Amino acid sequence: xxxxxxxxxxxxxxxxxRGIDFTARDGEITGLIGPNGAGKTTxxxxxxxxxxxxxxxxxxxxHDASLDRLQVQRRIGVLPDNRGLYPRLTAREHVRYFGRxxxxxxxxxxxxxxxxxxxxxxxDFADRRSKGYSKGQTLKVALARALVHEPxxxxxxxxxxxxxxxxxxxxxxxxxxxxxxxxxxxxSSHIMGEVEALCDRIVVISDGLIVADGNPExxxxxxxxxxxxxxxxxxxxxxxxxxxxxxxxx
Amino acid sequence: MVIVRNIWxxxxxxxIDNLRDRRSLILALVYPVxxxxxxxxxxxxxxxxxxxxxxxxxxLPVEGADQAPELINFLAAKGVNIRLAPVDPHQAVRDGTAxxxxxxxxxxxxxxxxxxxxxxxxxxxxxxxxxxxxxSRVVEILREYGREVGQARLRAHGIEPEIASPLNLHSIxxxxxxxxxxxxxxxxxxxxxxxxxxxxxxxxxxxTSGERERGSLEPLxxxxxxxxxxxxxxxxxxxxxxxxxxxxxxxxxxxxFEVVAAGEFGIxxxxxxxxxxxVALLCLxxxxxxxxxxxxxxxxxxxxxxxxxxxxxLPLIPSLPGMILVFVPVKAQxxxxxxxxxxQILLIGRLMRQEPAAWLNIAVxxxxxxxxxxxxxxxxxxxxxxxxxxxxx
Numbered sequence: 211x212x213x214x215x216x217x218x219x220x221x222x223x224x225x226x227x228r229g230i231d232f233t234a235r236d237g238e239i240t241g242l243i244g245p246n247g248a249g250k251t252t253x254x255x256x257x258x259x260x261x262x263x264x265x266x267x268x269x270x271x272x273h274d275a276s277l278d279r280l281q282v283q284r285r286i287g288v289l290p291d292n293r294g295l296y297p298r299l300t301a302r303e304h305v306r307y308f309g310r311x312x313x314x315x316x317x318x319x320x321x322x323x324x325x326x327x328x329x330x331x332x333x334d335f336a337d338r339r340s341k342g343y344s345k346g347q348t349l350k351v352a353l354a355r356a357l358v359h360e361p362x363x364x365x366x367x368x369x370x371x372x373x374x375x376x377x378x379x380x381x382x383x384x385x386x387x388x389x390x391x392x393x394x395x396x397x398s399s400h401i402m403g404e405v406e407a408l409c410d411r412i413v414v415i416s417d418g419l420i421v422a423d424g425n426p427e428x429x430x431x432x433x434x435x436x437x438x439x440x441x442x443x444x445x446x447x448x449x450x451x452x453x454x455x456x457x458x459x460x
Numbered sequence: 461m462v463i464v465r466n467i468w469x470x471x472x473x474x475x476i477d478n479l480r481d482r483r484s485l486i487l488a489l490v491y492p493v494x495x496x497x498x499x500x501x502x503x504x505x506x507x508x509x510x511x512x513x514x515x516x517x518x519x520l521p522v523e524g525a526d527q528a529p530e531l532i533n534f535l536a537a538k539g540v541n542i543r544l545a546p547v548d549p550h551q552a553v554r555d556g557t558a559x560x561x562x563x564x565x566x567x568x569x570x571x572x573x574x575x576x577x578x579x580x581x582x583x584x585x586x587x588x589x590x591x592x593x594x595x596s597r598v599v600e601i602l603r604e605y606g607r608e609v610g611q612a613r614l615r616a617h618g619i620e621p622e623i624a625s626p627l628n629l630h631s632i633x634x635x636x637x638x639x640x641x642x643x644x645x646x647x648x649x650x651x652x653x654x655x656x657x658x659x660x661x662x663x664x665x666x667x668t669s670g671e672r673e674r675g676s677l678e679p680l681x682x683x684x685x686x687x688x689x690x691x692x693x694x695x696x697x698x699x700x701x702x703x704x705x706x707x708x709x710x711x712x713x714x715x716x717f718e719v720v721a722a723g724e725f726g727i728x729x730x731x732x733x734x735x736x737x738x739v740a741l742l743c744l745x746x747x748x749x750x751x752x753x754x755x756x757x758x759x760x761x762x763x764x765x766x767x768x769x770x771x772x773x774l775p776l777i778p779s780l781p782g783m784i785l786v787f788v789p790v791k792a793q794x795x796x797x798x799x800x801x802x803x804q805i806l807l808i809g810r811l812m813r814q815e816p817a818a819w820l821n822i823a824v825x826x827x828x829x830x831x832x833x834x835x836x837x838x839x840x841x842x843x844x845x846x847x848x849x850x851x852x853x
Binding site: 255258259260261262279280283284286288289290291292293294295296297298299303307308310311312313339352355356 | 462466469470473476477480481674675676677678679681682683684685686847850
C-alpha cells in the first residue's frame, strides 16, 4: 500500500507540490494523471526514494520513504521516468544485476529471469547487448528489472509512453496481472483512454495539487460528465477543488 | 556481510561493463605502455647520441687555416678532419649546418711569431645540446696545443715548464652513463603519477556522470542499497582499473630498462623487481586518493562533457612537482611526505634509484594519503546522498 500525506516539494524556490494526499491500495491499479508539469514524476520520485520531500510523508507499507529508505526500496519495483540501459550489457545481465541487488542469487534468480524473458517476449534479444534496442525492447528490459524481485508495490512512470499499439497492450496486460496477484500498482499517465481502461482508482493532479480522487464512476457522477476526458479537463480547470469521493471507497 | 555483498555486486557489474569498453581498456592497458615506450626511445636516442659522438671522427670547419699551419697539423694529427669554413660561420652555426667553426683571425700569425697571445675564435651554439661533446673535445685539443707551445717556449728560455703549472688537475669521470640513468630514473615518478590520475578516469566518468546521462542512475538508486555502497562499489572498480594501469606501466618500464641495458646504449642501471613492487605498494593510497577526487568531480559536474574537461586537467596538477623535480632535485623533508603525490614522487624516485628510503617517510606518506582519501570518500558519500545526485551539480 502506498500513502501520500501532505507531500510538498520545491525546486529552486518554486513549489512543485503544494501538499498532496492520496492512497493507492493493494489489489488495485491507481492512476496518477495530470497535465505535463503537474508534479506526477516528482511525486513518484519521492515515493521511490530518489528525492526527499520538503514536507509531508510518502509511505510504502507504512515505511517512510525518506526516513526508512531501505525498507521502502525492498518493497517496491520501479519503472522511472529515466529508464536508461547499459549499452554494453545484455537484457539478461540488466535483470540479473537488479535481482542481485535485491538479494536474489543462483538458480532462483535465473528461473525468475527466464520467466520474465518468456512473459515479456524478450527471447530474441535477451542475450544481445542493449546498444541499438528499440524503444519497446528497452521498456521491456526496464520492466523486467523492476519486477524481478516480485515487489509488493509497483510504480510505473508513464509506462506506455512512446510505445506502439501492441507493446502498449502487452504492458497493460502485465499491469492487470500484477493487480490480480493482489499487489499495489501506482502508475502515472497523461493518456486518458489508458487510465480509463486500466484504473480502479484515479487521482488527478494539477499544478501541484490533487483536484480529483475516486473511481472512474464516482468521478463521472461528481462532475456530471459521461466522458472521463471531460472530467479531467473540468477538474484541472477548477483547480484546487477536490472532486469525487476522496478517500472513501464503496 | 550484506554490505560487502552489495559493494561487490556493484563492483563486479562496473568492472565487467568497462572491460567490454574499448576506451576504458585503452586508458588502462595501452596508455601506460606508451609512456614507457617514449621514455625508452628517449633513452636509446640520447644514449646513442653520446656514444656516437665520442667515437666518430671529428670534422671541423676552419677559417684562416693558412695563418697557423702548425696548429692545423696538430689538429689533423689528433684525428680532426679540417674542412673549409662556410661563408658566414656565425649564421652556419646558428642554423645548425655546422656544429662549430674555428676562426683564426688575421693577426694570428703575426702575434704568434711575436710570442704574444694569438687570438682564436670558436663559434659555438650553446643551446644545441648535441654539439656540447664535440666542442669540448676540440677545445681540449686546442688547450693541449697551447700547453705544448708554451712549454717549448719556457724550455727555450731555460725554465722548467713545471714552474708554470702549480696545479696538476685531473677530473675523474665516475661514469657518464650512471648520471644519465639517474636522470631517466627521475623521469619515472611523473609518468607513474600521471598514470595514477588517468588510468581509471574513464570509469569514474562512466559510472557517475555517464550513468546519470544514460538515465540508468534513477532506477539503480531505487534498489535497496545504501548510496555510499553504490559509491564505494564504483570507486573500487575505478581503483581496480587504475591499479591495472599502474602495474602495466611498471612492467613496461621494467622491460624497457632491461632492453635498454641489454643494448649498447651506455645505460646499465635497471631497478630490480622488488623496487618496482615497492613502488606499486607505495602507490596504493595515492590511487585511492585519485579515485576519490575523480568520483567527487564526476558527482558534482553537470554533464559528461563537463566531467571529462575537469578530469582531463586534473593529472596536470599533481604531475607538475614531479616534472620540476626531474631538473631541480630537492632534499626530502618529512612534511613533504604528508602531501599526497608530492611525497610519493620523492619516494618513488628513491626506490627507483635504489636508494634507501626512511621508514618514517614511507609511514607518513602512506598514513596521510590514506587519511585524506578516507575523508574524500566520506565527502563523496555525502554528495551521493543529496537530491542533486539525480540531476548533477
